Amino acid sequence: MSTLFELPSPQTSPQPRRKAGAELLDGLNDQQRRAVQHAGTPLLVVAGAGSGKTRVLTRRIAYLLAERDVHPGQIMAITFTNKAAAEMRERVVELVGRRANVMWVSTFHSMCVRVLRREATTLGMKSSFSVYDADDTRRLITLVSRDLDIDPKRYTPRGLASAISNLKNELIDPESAKDKAANDFERRTAEVYVEYQRRLGLANAFDFDDLIMRTVELLQTFPAVAEYYRRRFRHVLVDEYQDTNHAQYTLVRELVGTGENGLEPGELCVVGDADQSIYAFRGATIRNIVDFESDYPQATTIMLEQNYRSTQTILSAANAVISRNPNRRDKRLWTALGDGEKIVGYVGDNDHDEAAFVAREIDSLMDGGDTGEVKYSDIAVFYRTNNQSRVFEEIFVRMGLPYRVVGGVRFYERKEVRDALAYLRVLANPDDAVSLRRILNVPKRGIGDRAEACVSAHADKQRISFNDALRDAVDDKVPMLNARSRNAIVGFVELIDDLRGLVTDGHETADILESVLERTGYRAELEASDDPQDETRVENLTELVTVAREFAHELPPEDPDGDGDGAADEGLVEPGSLAAFLERVSLVADADQIPDEDSEATGVVTLMTLHTAKGLEYPIVFCTGWEDGVFPHMRALGDPTELAEERRLAYVGITRAQQRLYLSRAIVRSAWGQPMTNPPSRFLDEIPADLVDWRRVQPERSAPSAPTTGWGRRSFGGGSGGGSSAPSFGPAKGWKDTPALSLNVGDRVTHDKYGLGTVVATDGVGPRATATIDFGTAGSIRLMLIGSVPIQKL
Ligand SMILES: Nc1ncnc2c1ncn2[C@@H]1O[C@H](COP(=O)(O)OP(=O)(O)OP(=O)(O)O)[C@@H](O)[C@H]1O
Numbered sequence: 055m056s057t058l059f060e061l062p063s064p065q066t067s068p069q070p071r072r073k074a075g076a077e078l079l080d081g082l083n084d085q086q087r088r089a090v091q092h093a094g095t096p097l098l099v100v101a102g103a104g105s106g107k108t109r110v111l112t113r114r115i116a117y118l119l120a121e122r123d124v125h126p127g128q129i130m131a132i133t134f135t136n137k138a139a140a141e142m143r144e145r146v147v148e149l150v151g152r153r154a155n156v157m158w159v160s161t162f163h164s165m166c167v168r169v170l171r172r173e174a175t176t177l178g179m180k181s182s183f184s185v186y187d188a189d190d191t192r193r194l195i196t197l198v199s200r201d202l203d204i205d206p207k208r209y210t211p212r213g214l215a216s217a218i219s220n221l222k223n224e225l226i227d228p229e230s231a232k233d234k235a236a237n238d239f240e241r242r243t244a245e246v247y248v249e250y251q252r253r254l255g256l257a258n259a260f261d262f263d264d265l266i267m268r269t270v271e272l273l274q275t276f277p278a279v280a281e282y283y284r285r286r287f288r289h290v291l292v293d294e295y296q297d298t299n300h301a302q303y304t305l306v307r308e309l310v311g312t313g314e315n316g317l318e319p320g321e322l323c324v325v326g327d328a329d330q331s332i333y334a335f336r337g338a339t340i341r342n343i344v345d346f347e348s349d350y351p352q353a354t355t356i357m358l359e360q361n362y363r364s365t366q367t368i369l370s371a372a373n374a375v376i377s378r379n380p381n382r383r384d385k386r387l388w389t390a391l392g393d394g395e396k397i398v399g400y401v402g403d404n405d406h407d408e409a410a411f412v413a414r415e416i417d418s419l420m421d422g423g424d425t426g427e428v429k430y431s432d433i434a435v436f437y438r439t440n441n442q443s444r445v446f447e448e449i450f451v452r453m454g455l456p457y458r459v460v461g462g463v464r465f466y467e468r469k470e471v472r473d474a475l476a477y478l479r480v481l482a483n484p485d486d487a488v489s490l491r492r493i494l495n496v497p498k499r500g501i502g503d504r505a506e507a508c509v510s511a512h513a514d515k516q517r518i519s520f521n522d523a524l525r526d527a528v529d530d531k532v533p534m535l536n537a538r539s540r541n542a543i544v545g546f547v548e549l550i551d552d553l554r555g556l557v558t559d560g561h562e563t564a565d566i567l568e569s570v571l572e573r574t575g576y577r578a579e580l581e582a583s584d585d586p587q588d589e590t591r592v593e594n595l596t597e598l599v600t601v602a603r604e605f606a607h608e609l610p611p612e613d614p615d616g617d618g619d620g621a622a623d624e625g626l627v628e629p630g631s632l633a634a635f636l637e638r639v640s641l642v643a644d645a646d647q648i649p650d651e652d653s654e655a656t657g658v659v660t661l662m663t664l665h666t667a668k669g670l671e672y673p674i675v676f677c678t679g680w681e682d683g684v685f686p687h688m689r690a691l692g693d694p695t696e697l698a699e700e701r702r703l704a705y706v707g708i709t710r711a712q713q714r715l716y717l718s719r720a721i722v723r724s725a726w727g728q729p730m731t732n733p734p735s736r737f738l739d740e741i742p743a744d745l746v747d748w749r750r751v752q753p754e755r756s757a758p759s760a761p762t763t764g765w766g767r768r769s770f771g772g773g774s775g776g777g778s779s780a781p782s783f784g785p786a787k788g789w790k791d792t793p794a795l796s797l798n799v800g801d802r803v804t805h806d807k808y809g810l811g812t813v814v815a816t817d818g819v820g821p822r823a824t825a826t827i828d829f830g831t832a833g834s835i836r837l838m839l840i841g842s843v844p845i846q847k848l
Pocket residue numbers: 081082083086101102103104105106107108109110327330361362363668669670671709
């Protein structure tokens with residue numbers, strides 16, 4: 055166990071440049087200033103987008119350090135992405151100097167990893183644990199449900215994984231899940247959950263949700279541990295508080311404490327905006343913001359009203375959209391930045407046309423025109439789902455526009471990269487069963503499925519880890535294993551042990567990785583292949599080596615664990631080590647990427663999903679794919695709660711823009727392999743027409759018969775029928791040409807892909823009519839826009 059936190063002795067080294075307190079309050083309005091200076095009781099800052107919440111948080115930290123004699127080691131700041139954390143740290147360093155480097159500024163997940171590294175043994179784990187991401191989790195759940203004879207069609211690993219994740223976000227442990235299970239699915243889930251947790255333990259691994267849940271468990275079960283962290287972190291600050299889930303909420307409460315053992319509760323400051331809550335699907339709840347005052351009876355709430363980011367036109371559009379949401383506290387943001395340019399609207403014939411418009415527009419913006427100096431890095435393109443990026447990438451490559459995609463099929467999700475990392479993880483944590491089984495026969499070395507099953511059965515029977523079972527195989531103690539497989543396993547175990555020798559000898563991660571690629575024959579196999587994709591794979595592996603090389607040469611923080619003593623705590627990972635590298639890589643969450651420090655300088659257009667855009671700002675923003683069924687997402691069309699969440703996402707998207715905003719949609723989109731005719735997004739109708747300069751509307755093909763109130767469909771004619779550029783498809787064509795299929799609850803239908811189904815709900819009319827259809831097996835209740843799916847009534 056750790057010793058109690060003591061304040062370090064005053065620094066003797068020369069002080070870095072520090073800003074005086076008064077200067078730290080410069081460029082803040084009265085409300086912001088109050089928030090920065092507030093002391094003693096819990097503080098909530100609620101305000102709309104761009105009102106300076108994050109700025110307040112950053113300044114508050116600097117102010118604590120400069121004016122209230124708080125030591126950086128006493129500060130815990132929590133942000134939503136690693137990128138945001140890096141930025142916040144950077145800004146505080148600008149304000150108060152390098153000593154701010156020892157603060158804990160991190161995401162919930164990184165923060166928990168740090169805590170768990172030092173306390174792992176208290177929870178019966180080793181500090182060399184692995185962190186399993188969504189893919190590892192799904193693999194392990196697949197293995198578990200196979201062993202439990204669960205029908206993967208009825209209960210998919212994905213469905214089970216998400217159910218277990220929900221339980222963890224609600225801090226429900228396996229035993230309680232069992233007790234609470236009320237139907238077959240919940241009972242099966244609980245069964246899988248119990249076994250999955252046991253296997254995680256055997257593999258010495260935490261999954262993402264565990265990081266939070268087990269840290270809470272740690273603090274709640276071991277008062278001395280809780281006291282240590284409460285004494286240490288006297289200030290807890292949380293950005294984007296509206297997106298915390300129950301587990302994270304509880305974690306914050308535990309960290310702050312309620313004043314036991316004569317220790318005053320830590321000072322808590324959270325900032326957020328209920329209108330920007332967009333992670334309900336991960337259990338986030340605005341309850342945490344709405345009930346802050348009752349959760350913390352002493353709390354002070356400060357509201358900010360001035361927006362410093364966007365023009366009035368952009369703000370008005372955002373306000374118009376979000377004001378349609380029910381049950382929200384209305385807050386009118388204002389800006390002193392003037393009306394600015396009108397929003398530009400565009401309707402593409404199809405998604406390629408839409409992308410071409412974006413590319414042409416970027417090109418002409420860069421040429422100067424009436425806009426003056428524009429850099430590529432001033433521009434961002436947003437879309438609703440990752441798969442929409444491909445069309446943009448194609449045209450950007452063709453036109454030579456520099457860009458980068460944040461998220462998407464990310465580097466770390468590529469098979470070859472995951473394989474290589476699995477090797478490294480096995481070297482760092484021998485018990486990591488998911489990684490071990492992943493590479494057991496990659497590249498092929500004669501350890502087939504049957505051999506793997508024998509070893510796994512043996513592990514189960516003896517209740518030992520897969521790694522120990524492999525070692526039993528070497529000693530010929532695994533029944534049913536044939537001699538050939540055994541020999542192959544001997545070779546594999548020797549190879550791994552050899553490679554592990556490099557780690558113990560303290561070799562650099564990049565060199566270890568080179569040896570892995572070399573000695574396993576992995577790279578040679580790819581190089582020998584004539585599949586062009588394998589060439590890319592080799593490049594990716596080379597890139598991974600480079601990442602590892604750079605990581606090792608990053609400047610280590612002045613004080614690795616931030617407790618002011620300049621040394622790492624026992625059990626913490628060595629900076630620059632293999633463990634540290636793996637940690638960094640595994641915490642690259644889905645809304646995140648390894649911070650790319652150079653991207654501002656190199657000047658590239660940024661492409662990302664709306665979710666990833668949260669908290670960011672760009673002078674010029676293209677919001678694309680404004681179509682019902684795309685954005686709002688298909689899933690949300692019949693569900694008021696989900697629709698409200700999509701509307702908040704629209705609010706987030708619009709409010710990223712500082713000066714210029716483009717909104718676009720396509721009439722026909724082929725993102726899911728099959729062309730679909732999509733009606734304009736209902737959110738477009740919600741934006742006052744006079745805010746928009748409509749560059750191109752839908753070409754007129756027949757006399758418009760639909761009412762054409764809102765903009766964006768001033769001349770909304772027939773769907774795809776008759777248009778030469780639009781491909782024809784499916785039994786149901788454009789919504790207008792084909793008499794809309796009228797569906798009622800209880801109707802039986804047949805779908806080209808999903809087969810027979812029953813309508814369980816309907817919603818909307820005309821082009822926006824949707825039906826929720828149950829196709830029989832679990833997880834396949836689908837919501838569809840009737841006009842655009844290959845469906846027939848029986
Ligand atoms: N008082 C101020 N004077 C001038 N600029 C300000 C002021 N407050 C904030 N800003 C600037 O306004 C922009 C938005 O601020 P910030 O990102 O902190 O807002 P936010 O409320 O966190 O937004 P979001 O809800 O999108 O996260 C930033 O560029 C910030 O530097």
